[in-house]
Amino acid sequence: MESGEEPEPIVIPVRNGSREEEAEINAIENAYRRRRNLSQYDATWGQKIGYGLGHFENDLCASMWFTYLMVFNEKVLMLRSSLAGLLMLIGQTTDAICTPVVGVLSDGNHLPKFFDKIGRRMSFHIIGTICVTFSFPFIYGLFLPNNLTDWWKVAWFTPFIMVFQFGWASVQIAHLALIPELSTVDSSRTTMNSLRYAATVLANISVFLMLAWLLSQDSESMIGPEDLVHFRTSSLMVIGVGTLVSLLFYALVREPPNQRSLSRTNSISSQHFVRMHWTSWFGHLQFYQVTLLYTLSRLFVNVSQVYYPFYITITQNYSKHYVAILPMVSYISSFVFSMVNGLPFLNAIINKKILFFSGVLFGTGSCIWMWFFHLSLYHMYGIAVVLGAAQAILLISSLSITTDLINRNTESGAFVFGAMSLMDKLTNGIAYQCIELFNPSCDPKVPHEKCTHFYRNVMVFIPGCCLLLALLVLVTLIPARIGHRAREEDVRPIVSDDEDQEEE
Secondary structure, rough: OOOOOOOOOOOOOOOOOHHHHHHHHHHHHHHHHHHOOOOOOOOHHHHHHHHHHHHHHHHHHHHHHHHHHHHHHHOOOOOOOHHHHHHHHHHHHHHHHHHHHHHHHHOOOOOOHOOOOOOHHHHHHHHHHHHHHHHHHHHOOOOOOOOHHHHHHHHHHHHHHHHHHHHHHHHHHHHHHHHHHHOHHHHHHHHHHHHHHHHHHHHHHHHHHHHHHHHOOOOOHHHHHHHHHHHHHHHHHHHHHHHHHHHHHHHHHHOOOHHHHHHHHHHOOOEEEEEHHHHHHHHHHHHHHHHHHHHHHHHHHHHHHOOOHHHHHOOOOOOOOOHHHHHHHHHHHHHHHHHOOOOHHHHOOOOHHHHHHHHHHHHHHHHHHHOOOOHHHHHHHHHHHHHHHHHHHHHHOOOHHHHHHHHHHHHHHHHHHHHHHHHHHHHHHHHHHHHHHHHOOOOOOOOOOOHHHHHHHHHHHHHHHHHHHHHHHHHHOOOOOOOOOOHHHEEEEOOOOHHHHHOO
8 A cells, every 4th residue: 555545444344242252353453453554574585595494304204205115115125016005095195184184273273372472383383393203214114123024014104104194294284384474475475485395306305315325335236125224324314404404494484473363464455354264265166276286286296206216227227326316316407497486586477377387398298208218328317307397397386376376365374285285195195006006016126028118107107197187277277367266255344444543
């Protein structure tokens, strides 16, 4: 609002209710008065950089989870493919269930009072970090009893996987929901998403460098049971570094005070206060469209990440240290593209839908390239670069589109991220289990034509179909203004300025 202009009238319905309801309305009024001349607010660069570090421990763990857990279970623990897929399904399903629950709890006020000073988002972030820290090393064989049968191994790992996934979901949702709380500026939100993804890339590169060094310590060319100690050491190093970075995040970022009231006033438009209860989202077509777009993007990224080591060692027959080197090249490519995408002046001129479409083109190119057998090392490096570019662009643009969907409705923003993550995790878990049910389960040390074709087909057709479906969804979003609410029943008028002045 420019100086000299009269403030537009705002009306709040007066309800006959409890003192708690009246106090809540007064809190909203007071927060709105404080924000009346500051409808736009932004995070400092220190907060933005600190925000980028807030998911680093999760990213370190996710790198080992998605890139190496299937290889670890099948080739190190010698689990049957179907049981390795079952453990992934248990993890993804737990994450899928926990994610929307954490989202609803984070949007509400369900924690004990002593968490109020920390903030609802930061509180769940801390709880999740503790769960991740104390469960993840057990997933990679810490204190694993000897001579367990396959089913006893599943029973041993399941509780640790479930605690880890609850913690991972808590950190993820709390961290994503902080973006609209810290800034209302679109370019800043995209910058924070880019910094977040850049930290993800750095986390993955760190894991790949560490494993490339550890796996090169012996003379075996293929991953096997003798590599148990390398993966166990990696998990402990991941937790140590991740915990230190999380402490730095807590030192740099503070959740805005009076958050519950302020998050509701973020929904103020020029004439109305649009309040979105979490159930209101189910009445908006864009919610389903963006959820599907986000889910397909994650499915493309995760499937290509999980089965990339198998493609390298079995389909293309490269030695085991390349399962660290080639994914690292891919993530360096992702890092470069995420940093370029994070430049504020580019965010202001490039449409997010066009950006997503460019990611689809890169992804399609990588799928076509991977169809061919006996590729030279130069071709493998080229695939890694193109695949990394596609993953970075699709993840950043889908997260930015999701943030646009939330707009200023931060009062239920965590639910939106939670619902989308539920679909993402559940779809991925089912996909892994279905793939593993058809897995020929070949010995990686013996050439086998069925496995050679199987992993090539997985890396080409499943990500390729995801991209095709994502493109169709994107076409339906082209004429839409993302974040625009068409339903009038979601609009809630609040106390007019005239009445407010009379009271004063």
